[in-house]
Amino acid sequence: xxxxxxxxxxxxxxxxxxxxxxxxxxxxxxxxxxxxxxxxxxxxxxxxxxxxxxxxxxxxxxxxxxxxxxxxxxxxxxxxxxxxxxxxxxxxxxxxxxxxxxxxxxxxxxxxxxxxxxxxxxxxxxxxxxxxxxxxxxxxxxxxxxxxxxxxxxxxxxxxxxxxxxxxxxxxxxxxxxxxxxxxxxxxxxxxxxxxxxxxxxxxxxxxxxxxxxxxxxxxxxxxxxxxxxxxxxxxxxxxxxxxxxxxxxxxxxxxxxxxxxxxxxxxxxxxxxxxxxxxxxxxxxxxxxxxxxxxxxxxxxxx
Amino acid sequence: xxxxxxxxxxxxxxxxxxxxxxxxxxxxxxxxxxxxxxxxxxxxxxxxxxxxxxxxxxxxxxxxxxxxxxxxxxxxxxxxxxxxxxxxxxxxxxxxxxxxxxxxxxxxxxxxxxxxxxxxxxxxxxxxxxxxxxxxxxxxxxxxxxxxxxxxxxxxxxxxxxxxxxxxxxxxxxxxxxxxxxxxxxxxxxxxxxxxxxxxxxxxxxxxxxxxxxxxxxxxxxxxxxxxxxxxxxxxxxxxxxxxxxxxxxxxxxxxxxxxxxxxxxxxx
Numbered sequence: 001x002x003x004x005x006x007x008x009x010x011x012x013x014x015x016x017x018x019x020x021x022x023x024x025x026x027x028x029x030x031x032x033x034x035x036x037x038x039x040x041x042x043x044x045x046x047x048x049x050x051x052x053x054x055x056x057x058x059x060x061x062x063x064x065x066x067x068x069x070x071x072x073x074x075x076x077x078x079x080x081x082x083x084x085x086x087x088x089x090x091x092x093x094x095x096x097x098x099x100x101x102x103x104x105x106x107x108x109x110x111x112x113x114x115x116x117x118x119x120x121x122x123x124x125x126x127x128x129x130x131x132x133x134x135x136x137x138x139x140x141x142x143x144x145x146x147x148x149x150x151x152x153x154x155x156x157x158x159x160x161x162x163x164x165x166x167x168x169x170x171x172x173x174x175x176x177x178x179x180x181x182x183x184x185x186x187x188x189x190x191x192x193x194x195x196x197x198x199x200x201x202x203x204x205x206x207x208x209x210x211x212x213x214x215x216x217x218x219x220x221x222x223x224x225x226x227x228x229x230x231x232x233x234x235x236x237x238x239x240x241x242x243x244x245x246x247x248x249x250x251x252x253x254x255x256x257x258x259x260x261x262x263x264x265x266x267x268x269x270x271x272x273x274x275x276x277x278x279x280x281x282x283x284x285x286x287x288x289x290x291x292x293x294x295x296x297x298x299x300x301x302x303x304x
Numbered sequence: 305x306x307x308x309x310x311x312x313x314x315x316x317x318x319x320x321x322x323x324x325x326x327x328x329x330x331x332x333x334x335x336x337x338x339x340x341x342x343x344x345x346x347x348x349x350x351x352x353x354x355x356x357x358x359x360x361x362x363x364x365x366x367x368x369x370x371x372x373x374x375x376x377x378x379x380x381x382x383x384x385x386x387x388x389x390x391x392x393x394x395x396x397x398x399x400x401x402x403x404x405x406x407x408x409x410x411x412x413x414x415x416x417x418x419x420x421x422x423x424x425x426x427x428x429x430x431x432x433x434x435x436x437x438x439x440x441x442x443x444x445x446x447x448x449x450x451x452x453x454x455x456x457x458x459x460x461x462x463x464x465x466x467x468x469x470x471x472x473x474x475x476x477x478x479x480x481x482x483x484x485x486x487x488x489x490x491x492x493x494x495x496x497x498x499x500x501x502x503x504x505x506x507x508x509x510x511x512x513x514x515x516x517x518x519x520x521x522x523x524x525x526x527x528x529x530x531x532x533x534x535x536x537x538x539x540x541x542x543x544x545x546x547x548x549x550x551x552x553x554x555x556x557x558x559x560x561x562x563x564x565x566x567x568x569x570x571x572x573x
Contacts, residue, residue, distance in 0.1 A: 049572070052414075052417075052418055053417075054417065054571070055571045055572065056569070056570075056571055074420050076418060076421075077419075077420040081418035083418075085411060086415070087411030087412045087414075089317065089410075092317070100309065100313055101419055104309055104310075104419040104421055106420070143415075
């Protein structure tokens, strides 16, 4: 088995009395996408900024491609980075940025840049300041992918992207993985990563609370369903139904939170002829964080 | 191919701004040149200025005894001893603060540093770019003034190259304060502190140069004062000296190095 592309061991960052990241152990292998999930302020960006060498760890260490990120600057030629808060000189156009960064990385692959521009649908001649949020994000993605890096570190890459661009972005990640790149992909929402990540690492208040495969995690995640009926319903219909941990009825609409299999709850709901539709509000990650944090899910996955 | 691309990018992004600064200073040159004939023939002015206190004379660059109606006295007192260094200082402190701290505060530095460029390289290339732009501005300003001088007899008893020499000396004075702004900005990542400190030190130095003429116990401090290095050696009247040229360069180099070294190892903000 090859060496991990990203390794952190007991990685810790303190700002004064605040511990932003605490003893984080994580590995990302070549050809793997790891979704790095956590609520805002959990320490994702701090971790990523240590991986890029912008911050020095207070304790522990991290390695990218076998070397300390602050020590071996030349390694960054093989890293693609998308910051969570992308800022570019507002008067600079996408094309200018791609060509400048291309030079800094040892030569621009103009064909690749043109291809990415085409696929994501960006006008590279417009100044960054004149672009919409989504188009700015495309500029960030193109500069991260343009040199076909071996490691991609992407902080909230899908934020602001329209569905089409999101799909194209997912394809880009698939292609990168196919050529054995390692991808660390942070997000605060599960749907953004569940279809693409092979493993999910969940961080909360600076600590890694779970590392597991997506399937394992989805099994554990509580689901929140919204049920619409043609007439007002009573919360009683879910009384005693296994897995239903929360019921919130408002007239003809019921919101239920299900822990585990959804079958029994749906059985209880579909028993009512007045059921009009079922909306999957989402696998409530916030709920999952809470349950992981409470320890109600004991089997917290071991960091690999 | 990758040679100096951080430096070239910085200059390229600021080329228009630099051109406007140059045009502005050439305009100021023209104004002083146009005004000179009225001063030259006004002997009463010499009397007025010779009665000024030593402090004011020092600040006007007249402590060498030059008459205000002479080209040296006129250009020193109206331009080279005050307006030009201050304009150059504003220009250079702005660039020097942006070089690290400003770019960092704007959030745009981080993306650059994700590339295979070291922080020291970014700091050095941007410091060099700043110095190059500052010297360009000074040379254009001095060159334009030297070109206009013969028209109004501003070169009577004054070699034309000295007009350029003195402009460069002003730039080197400004450079010391710019290097201070750079160092503080690079070391702390705080733009506000960098600008405030560099500006305060520059103003303090300017006032000290005047006050120390009359307050004896402040005199030794002048040896540390970049204003003194330039004003007391009068580059316009007497040409280049190590105090007005080498000393500010050396001090600036030390400041740049200290700032870059701290920048290389600290956390980005």
